Structure formats: C-alpha cells, structure tokens
Amino acid sequence: MNKSAKIAELRHALARYGLPPDRPAVPLGEPRADAVLGGGLRRGALHEVFAQGWGGGGFALLLALRLTAAGGGPLFWVRSDYAALEYGAAAPEGIAALMPSLDAGPPVVVRVAGGADALAAAADILACPHVGCLLLEMEGNPRLLDLTASRRLALAAEESGVGLILLREGAHQDPSAAHTRWLARAAPSRADDDDWGNPRFAVELVRHRLGGLGNFLMEWDPQTGFVDPLRLRLPVGRLAPSVVSFGAPGCAPHPSDALMRMRGRRA
Amino acid sequence: MLQQRRIMALWLPRLPTDRLIRKSGAPEAPLVVSGRANNALIIHALEARAEKLGLYRGQPLANAHAMVQPLNVVPADEKADAALLENIADWCDRFTPLVSLDAPDGLYLDITGAAHLFGGDQAMLKDVLAKLSAQGFAVRGAIAGTSWAARALARHQTNALARGGSGFIVPPGGEAEAVASLPITAFDCDAKILRALSHAGLKTVGQVAARQSSELAERLGIQFVRRLLVMLGQAEEPLAPRRPLPDLMAEQRFADPVTSREAIASTLLALAQSLGGLLERQGQGARMLGAAFFRADGKVDRIAVRAGAPVRDPTIMLRLLNQKLDALADPLDPGFGFDLVRLEALLAETTSPATVSFDANENARRQVRFLIDRLSARFGEHRVLRFVPQDTHIPEAAAVAVPAQDSDFDATWPRHQRPDDPPRRPCRLLEKPEEIHHVMADTPDAPPVRFRWRQCLHHVARAEGPERIVLEWWSKDGPTRDYFRVETREGQRFWLYRDGLYRRNGLGPRWYLQGIFA
Structure with a gap:
C-alpha cells in the first residue's frame, strides 16, 4: 500500500470517527453519484435538499420515494399550510406515477401550522422505526431550525434508521448537521427529443460528511430510479462531460472502497 | 316491563332572574325579566320577592308597573339562559353521564343504577337540590320511573309537605297514584287540548287517566295518549342525551x-x-x-x-x-x-x-397506526391526511384527503398510465389554479410560447398536449379545459390549461397553471 492510499484511509477513518454504525446505503441508480456517496444514500441520516426553483422539490420527493421503497413503511410528508398553498398540495396520482413499483400506499401528509409543529411532528415520526421515509419541508431559514435542531433531527434518524430528507424551499445555505447536502434544480430535456420525457435534474452535492462531492445530471426513470442521461446516449467508453470533484484535493479515495475496508476490519 | 328506570327531573323556575342576581347581586327593587308575547311586553320570569308582591308569569308588564313601583325590568336574554342551562347540565354530568335538556328551564338526569353511589334516591335528590340552591338557583326536583312523571311532579306538585326542600320521590310503580291529583296543566300541551279537557269537566290527571284511552286518542290525538301513558309510568320515553353515552x-x-x-x-x-x-x-x-x-x-x-x-x-x-x-x-x-x-x-x-403477532409486518403496521393516532391527537385529525382515489377525471377532484386514521391502510393507488411512461400528471397541484398572464401562443389551439406567472416570465421550450378534460356529461355547463404539459427553457415543468375555447368576439380564453411536475 503506498503512502497516499494509506493517508487517505486514515483520513477516512478519522472522518468516520464517532459516527454511528453504517446502515445499508440505498443506491440512487445513477452510478457516479452512487460511487461518490459510497454506494448510495444512507437511511438513518439527515439529507438536505436546497430547492433552486421549481424542480428542487421534485428531486427531494424522488429521493424520499427511493428511501421509502427501501424502508418498507409509508412515506410521511410533513409540511406547513403555507407550503401547500405556495408550492402546491401533494397530488397522489402524480406521485404514484413517479414510482409505480412502490408498494407503500399513498403518502401520509401531515399539515402543520408552522416550523415548531413541523419539528415536533418530525421528532414523533422519526421515533417510529417502521416509517418508510420522512420528507420534512421547511421554508426559508427559520431561527428554530438551527444547528441544534438539525443535530436533533439527525440523531433521531440515526436512532431509528428512518430515512430523512429535509427539503428547504427558498432558503440559503446555513450550518447544519446534515450528512449530505444537495442543491437541486430542474434541467432541460434533451434538445433533440420532442416527446415528453422523464424529468431531469441538475444537482450539486455540496456537502458530504464522508468526502466526495460532485455535480450530476440525473434523469428519473419511473422503473429504475435515477439514471445518467448522458451515459445512456453516449457510446460506451466516452466519459460524461460533467466534473467530479472530491472534498480534499490530492486525495481521492474511492469512498466505497474505504467503507468496505472499514467494515471488514470491524467485523 | 323492562328494567325500571329512575329519572330525576329538575326545574329551575327562576333561571333568568337567578342568572342576573348571580352575576350582579340582587337589586334593590324587585327584579322581573320581560319578554314579548303577541306583540305585548309580559313578565317572562320573576324573582321570589316580586312573586310575593302578587306578580305572576305571563302578566302584562304594564299591569305589573301599575301594581309595583319601583320595578326593575330587564329584557330577556334567551341565549344566555340556554348557555347557563347547558353549564348546569355539564355540572350535572358528575352524577350520571346521561343528562338531557328539558329546555328552556329543566333537566332530566337518568340516575338508573347510579343513585346508590350517592346514598339512595332520597339522599341523592337532596344532594343535587342542596348543591344547586347553594349556587343561587331556585330549583325543584322529583324522581320517578319515567321522565314525564318526574317532570310533572317537579313542576306541579303543590303539596307543601312534599316540596319541603328534598323534592318528591315516587317509589317504583307508584307513578299513576302520585300524578293522579296533579292539575291537567301538568300535561304541558297546547291550549286547545287543555280547553277540550276542561270543557269535558276533567280537572286532574287522575280523571283523565280514568277515561278510555281510545276515546282520548280519537279526541285529542295519539300523541296525547302517549304522553299520558308515560306520565302514568305505563310507557317509556327515551331521553335524548346531550352527548354520546360512553360505552x-x-x-x-x-x-x-x-x-x-x-x-x-x-x-x-x-x-x-x-x-x-x-x-x-x-x-x-x-x-x-x-x-x-x-x-x-x-x-x-x-x-x-x-x-x-x-x-x-x-x-x-x-x-x-x-x-x-x-x-x-x-x-x-x-x-x-x-x-x-x-x-x-x-x-x-x-x-x-x-x-x-409473530408477523413482523403486522407489528410494523400497528406501530405506524399508533404513530398516526399520536400525530392526530396532537395536531388534529384533519391535519394528518391520506388520499382516497375518486372515480373522476377532474384533476382537482381525483383525490380526496381524508384523516389518515380513517383510511384503509393497505389502499393502493389506481394506475392510469403505463408504468414505463414518464409521469403524465403533476406531483403537486395548486390548491386553486392560478391565472397566468401575457400568454403568447402561435395559433389558437397551440400551447403557449411564453407566459407570466407569479411575476416571472417563462419561456416554453417544449410542450405536450392538448389533453382535453371535460366535466362529466351530467353536469351541464362545466368548463372545457385543454391541458398542456410544458417545459420551460430552464427545465421547469408545469401543467397549464386553457379554460374554454376561443370565440369569435376576439376575447381569448383565460389560461391557468394548475400543477407542477417533478
């Protein structure tokens, strides 16, 4: 083992220090993103999605559906009355069409009056390990969603292993205890395609406690989940022209490899 | 006969004046409450002092003024009286869960099987009357096997001995005997029937009871006979409880x-x-x-x-x-x-x-149900919702949100489209479609090229449609909507519709935005 690999591994071990045991990661489907995430999105951790325009909410919903499918229980969607008015009420027919294979029944929508109620409802829901996933929607940067509150959410999710997506609409980035943080917006469909195709998103992974970051173009396929639309079209061997950047320049551990090694050692 | 019920009837003859005196103390002049009958002011209620001076209920107010000076007259407030009666009924809930209103000034308590908790009928009635008197109410009460017998005795028993503070108690089966001497006003039915009875020379309940019931039914109606039987303890009339009785x-x-x-x-x-x-x-x-x-x-x-x-x-x-x-x-x-x-x-x-259960699934489901219960208890059941599909293609009516506690847990959503198609319906619907402005379309039937929504100009890059949705044929003049799925240059996807068709007069139809795709 050469020196840099060794350092990378130590760095990874250090980053993992004090973190709870790994829960099985839920692959998104998009291979590059899964690789950066170390196999996929972890249940039992806080994932933040900052919506940038109208597509962001959809991306958060799709992540939540993905985690719900892996969880088994129903999806809980906690949102305020204001959010339903401003961003539209949940439409079950459209949600079902996004993931026809999902067998968890229609989502349970909890409508709360404000941020304090939303956090209280989230605490209740996260305490039940049989919930498929919690999609918590918060608008703006309310003072009560501070570092303590997000730490509390992350801990509650860790305890029960429930998937947790925190959708931030109309918010700027602030400190939080999130495991990953995504900036998501809609992306245009392929220019040469006249048909109404699957939704696409341009997402940026701007924060990841285990290292790798990146920009991704993702397309949602109702059957298989997220796919890389460019890889689908391009001949094999040509790389997608988006950039993959890792947290610390110079060390590029493949997180999944490092994880595997860590797990092996612990066992 | 069924199990003998025991009903306590309470009468608060001075409820309106008691309310005023409780609120602001007894005034110096005798207090009467005035009401309106046949377009004339009459005495609706009066306190004991006024009654001693010879005033009576239903007396024209002008007469009362002539008889007593000064007189303190307050207009009747029936709403406040009814609210007070409800409060008293609430208070009575502590004796029995079945309390029924006898508006405007009485209550029934079904004390069947409850009296022994308070030391028997006698002690219980004494207790209730004493507690209500202590709170400043003039109250009379009676216990009998049926509501009407108890009511008649509470209101019309003038025997001073029986009224001596502890009310009147009819032993089981003694109703007919107890009510026999009461005047016919105890029936409390309309004046026509009372007149007919007095014309026939019947002055007491006992005399009426002695007649053939078929005869009475023919002359006075079956309702009257029914009331008579209830009063005599030969039939039962169910009480209407104020709130659902607990199981x-x-x-x-x-x-x-x-x-x-x-x-x-x-x-x-x-x-x-x-x-x-x-x-x-x-x-x-x-x-x-x-x-x-x-x-x-x-x-x-x-x-x-x-x-x-x-x-x-x-x-x-x-x-x-x-x-x-x-x-x-x-x-x-x-x-x-x-x-x-x-x-x-x-x-x-x-x-x-x-x-x-050894079935892990079943346990998980139970846990989630319990979670939904807790959330519903905390935030209100109308804030924890699940969707039930409706058999309609009108988008805003296709799903109705019901309290999650009531929804079928295993419900699945009907799929209207092929599973491998891209979603044709938005995942978020605006609660009310919002009108969009400055809509430019190439041809009347074409989707918009650009539009303004919420202060923002959107350029449409691609569109799919129209998909025409018409109201069901049985609702006559519903709108015809042509829906378009549009994608803006930035990739945002919206669901628009044109409300109605273009007409000759040059006024274009309105456009609305209804949904947002993922």
Missing part, C-alpha cells in the same frame, strides 16, 4: 379537590388501568377516548382522542391522552381543583384478545 367508563372522585399535575397524571394512569381492565373483560378496545375533568367550581373540561385501531393498553391510552393535553391551546386549568376525573371509552369495538 364504558371509569371515574375517580376526590373528597379534597386535586390541583397538582402529578396527582392528575397518576389519577389518569389509574383510570386508564381500570378502563383497560373493563375493556379487556368485554373483549373490546376503545376507538374513541374521552376524559372529563370536573372542577370544584362547576366548570367541566373535556378532551377526546380517536384511535385508528381499538386500544386497551393503558400506557397507549395514556400517551394518546397526554399528547392531546399537551396540545391544548389553553392548558388544563385546575383552578380550585378537580373533584372528579372520568375516563370514558366513547366508542368501543370488539377486538380479538391482544396477542403479540
């Missing part, structure tokens, strides 16, 4: 009112345990739980929580109740303390005996 209940009385949170919490726990035991013995579980806190000063606080599945585990019941108590807008105020706490299973359902 099962447990209660705790305190000689010294309790105020501390801990004492209330431990009381609730004890009650939950005994209610749980009752439910278990009956093989039932509670779908709806109620707790009533009777304050020593007469105020009653009630909470009710629903459960998605029958519960009888005391800890679960307690948690639901506590959740509700914590969520109360104005928290439980013990004031001078609670002297009675009651826990009720308002709705009980049969369940199979509690078993720990």
Whole structure:
C-alpha cells in the first residue's frame, strides 16, 4: 500500500470517527453519484435538499420515494399550510406515477401550522422505526431550525434508521448537521427529443460528511430510479462531460472502497 | 316491563332572574325579566320577592308597573339562559353521564343504577337540590320511573309537605297514584287540548287517566295518549342525551379537590388501568377516548382522542391522552381543583384478545397506526391526511384527503398510465389554479410560447398536449379545459390549461397553471 492510499484511509477513518454504525446505503441508480456517496444514500441520516426553483422539490420527493421503497413503511410528508398553498398540495396520482413499483400506499401528509409543529411532528415520526421515509419541508431559514435542531433531527434518524430528507424551499445555505447536502434544480430535456420525457435534474452535492462531492445530471426513470442521461446516449467508453470533484484535493479515495475496508476490519 | 328506570327531573323556575342576581347581586327593587308575547311586553320570569308582591308569569308588564313601583325590568336574554342551562347540565354530568335538556328551564338526569353511589334516591335528590340552591338557583326536583312523571311532579306538585326542600320521590310503580291529583296543566300541551279537557269537566290527571284511552286518542290525538301513558309510568320515553353515552367508563372522585399535575397524571394512569381492565373483560378496545375533568367550581373540561385501531393498553391510552393535553391551546386549568376525573371509552369495538403477532409486518403496521393516532391527537385529525382515489377525471377532484386514521391502510393507488411512461400528471397541484398572464401562443389551439406567472416570465421550450378534460356529461355547463404539459427553457415543468375555447368576439380564453411536475 503506498503512502497516499494509506493517508487517505486514515483520513477516512478519522472522518468516520464517532459516527454511528453504517446502515445499508440505498443506491440512487445513477452510478457516479452512487460511487461518490459510497454506494448510495444512507437511511438513518439527515439529507438536505436546497430547492433552486421549481424542480428542487421534485428531486427531494424522488429521493424520499427511493428511501421509502427501501424502508418498507409509508412515506410521511410533513409540511406547513403555507407550503401547500405556495408550492402546491401533494397530488397522489402524480406521485404514484413517479414510482409505480412502490408498494407503500399513498403518502401520509401531515399539515402543520408552522416550523415548531413541523419539528415536533418530525421528532414523533422519526421515533417510529417502521416509517418508510420522512420528507420534512421547511421554508426559508427559520431561527428554530438551527444547528441544534438539525443535530436533533439527525440523531433521531440515526436512532431509528428512518430515512430523512429535509427539503428547504427558498432558503440559503446555513450550518447544519446534515450528512449530505444537495442543491437541486430542474434541467432541460434533451434538445433533440420532442416527446415528453422523464424529468431531469441538475444537482450539486455540496456537502458530504464522508468526502466526495460532485455535480450530476440525473434523469428519473419511473422503473429504475435515477439514471445518467448522458451515459445512456453516449457510446460506451466516452466519459460524461460533467466534473467530479472530491472534498480534499490530492486525495481521492474511492469512498466505497474505504467503507468496505472499514467494515471488514470491524467485523 | 323492562328494567325500571329512575329519572330525576329538575326545574329551575327562576333561571333568568337567578342568572342576573348571580352575576350582579340582587337589586334593590324587585327584579322581573320581560319578554314579548303577541306583540305585548309580559313578565317572562320573576324573582321570589316580586312573586310575593302578587306578580305572576305571563302578566302584562304594564299591569305589573301599575301594581309595583319601583320595578326593575330587564329584557330577556334567551341565549344566555340556554348557555347557563347547558353549564348546569355539564355540572350535572358528575352524577350520571346521561343528562338531557328539558329546555328552556329543566333537566332530566337518568340516575338508573347510579343513585346508590350517592346514598339512595332520597339522599341523592337532596344532594343535587342542596348543591344547586347553594349556587343561587331556585330549583325543584322529583324522581320517578319515567321522565314525564318526574317532570310533572317537579313542576306541579303543590303539596307543601312534599316540596319541603328534598323534592318528591315516587317509589317504583307508584307513578299513576302520585300524578293522579296533579292539575291537567301538568300535561304541558297546547291550549286547545287543555280547553277540550276542561270543557269535558276533567280537572286532574287522575280523571283523565280514568277515561278510555281510545276515546282520548280519537279526541285529542295519539300523541296525547302517549304522553299520558308515560306520565302514568305505563310507557317509556327515551331521553335524548346531550352527548354520546360512553360505552364504558371509569371515574375517580376526590373528597379534597386535586390541583397538582402529578396527582392528575397518576389519577389518569389509574383510570386508564381500570378502563383497560373493563375493556379487556368485554373483549373490546376503545376507538374513541374521552376524559372529563370536573372542577370544584362547576366548570367541566373535556378532551377526546380517536384511535385508528381499538386500544386497551393503558400506557397507549395514556400517551394518546397526554399528547392531546399537551396540545391544548389553553392548558388544563385546575383552578380550585378537580373533584372528579372520568375516563370514558366513547366508542368501543370488539377486538380479538391482544396477542403479540409473530408477523413482523403486522407489528410494523400497528406501530405506524399508533404513530398516526399520536400525530392526530396532537395536531388534529384533519391535519394528518391520506388520499382516497375518486372515480373522476377532474384533476382537482381525483383525490380526496381524508384523516389518515380513517383510511384503509393497505389502499393502493389506481394506475392510469403505463408504468414505463414518464409521469403524465403533476406531483403537486395548486390548491386553486392560478391565472397566468401575457400568454403568447402561435395559433389558437397551440400551447403557449411564453407566459407570466407569479411575476416571472417563462419561456416554453417544449410542450405536450392538448389533453382535453371535460366535466362529466351530467353536469351541464362545466368548463372545457385543454391541458398542456410544458417545459420551460430552464427545465421547469408545469401543467397549464386553457379554460374554454376561443370565440369569435376576439376575447381569448383565460389560461391557468394548475400543477407542477417533478
């Protein structure tokens, strides 16, 4: 083992220090993103999605559906009355069409009056390990969603292993205890395609406690989940022209490899 | 005959004046409350002092003024009187859960099987009357086997001995004898019937009862005969309870009112345990739980929580109740303390005996149901929603949100499109379609090229449509909507529709944005 690999591994071990045991990661489907995430999105951790325009909410919903499918229980969607008015009420027919294979029944929508109620409802829901996933929607940067509150959410999710997506609409980035943080917006469909195709998103992974970051173009396929639309079209061997950047320049551990090694050692 | 019921009738003859005197003390001049009858002012209610001066109910107010100077006249406030009667009925809930209003100035208490808790009929009636008198109400009461017998005796028994403070009690089966000497006004029916009776020379209930009932029915109507039979104790008339009767209940009385949170919490726990035991013995579980806190000063606080599945585990019941108590807008105020706490299973359902299922799925489902119950108790059942599909293609009506507690847990959503198609319906619908402005379209039937929505100009890059949605044929003039799925240059996807068609007059139809795709 050469020196840099060794350092990378130590760095990874250090980053993992004090973190709870790994829960099985839920692959998104998009291979590059899964690789950066170390196999996929972890249940039992806080994932933040900052919506940038109208597509962001959809991306958060799709992540939540993905985690719900892996969880088994129903999806809980906690949102305020204001959010339903401003961003539209949940439409079950459209949600079902996004993931026809999902067998968890229609989502349970909890409508709360404000941020304090939303956090209280989230605490209740996260305490039940049989919930498929919690999609918590918060608008703006309310003072009560501070570092303590997000730490509390992350801990509650860790305890029960429930998937947790925190959708931030109309918010700027602030400190939080999130495991990953995504900036998501809609992306245009392929220019040469006249048909109404699957939704696409341009997402940026701007924060990841285990290292790798990146920009991704993702397309949602109702059957298989997220796919890389460019890889689908391009001949094999040509790389997608988006950039993959890792947290610390110079060390590029493949997180999944490092994880595997860590797990092996612990066992 | 069925099990003999015991009904206590209460009459508060001076409710309006008692209310005023309780509120602002007795005025110097005799107090009367005026009402309107046949476009004339009459005395609606009067206090004892005024009655002693020779005034009476129904007397024209002008006469009263002529007889007594000065006279304190206050216009009647029937709403306030009714509210006060409701409060008194609430207070009476501590004696029996079945309290029924006899508006405007009476109450019925069904004390069947409850009297022994208070030392028997005599002691109970004495207790009720004494407590109400102490609160400043003129009250008369009677206990009999039927509501009308008790009512007639409470209101029309003029025998001074019987009225001597403790009311009048009819032994089971003695109704006919007890009411026989009452005047025919005890029937409290309309003047026409009373006139007919007095024309026939009948002056007391006993004389009426002696007639053939077929004869009476022919002359006075079957309703009257029915009332007579009830009064004589030969038929029963059900009381209309003010609130749903609990299927099962447990209660705790305190000689010294309790105020501390801990004492209330431990009381609730004890009650939950005994209610749980009752439910278990009956093989039932509670779908709806109620707790009533009777304050020593007469105020009653009630909470009710629903459960998605029958519960009888005391800890679960307690948690639901506590959740509700914590969520109360104005928290439980013990004031001078609670002297009675009651826990009720308002709705009980049969369940199979509690078993720990080995089916992990079943356990998980139970946990989620319980979670939904807790959330519903905390935020209100209309804030925890699930969707039920409706058999319509009008987008805003295709799904109706129902309380998640009521929804079928295993419901699946009908799929209208092929599973491998991209979604054709938005995942978020605006609660009300929003009009979009400055719509430019190439041709009348084409989708817009650009539009302005919420102050923002959107350029359409691609569109799919139209998909025409018309109201069902049986609703005559519904709108015709042509829906388009559009994608803007930035990739945002919206669901637009054109309301109606283009017409010759040059005014274009309006455009609306209804949904947002993922």
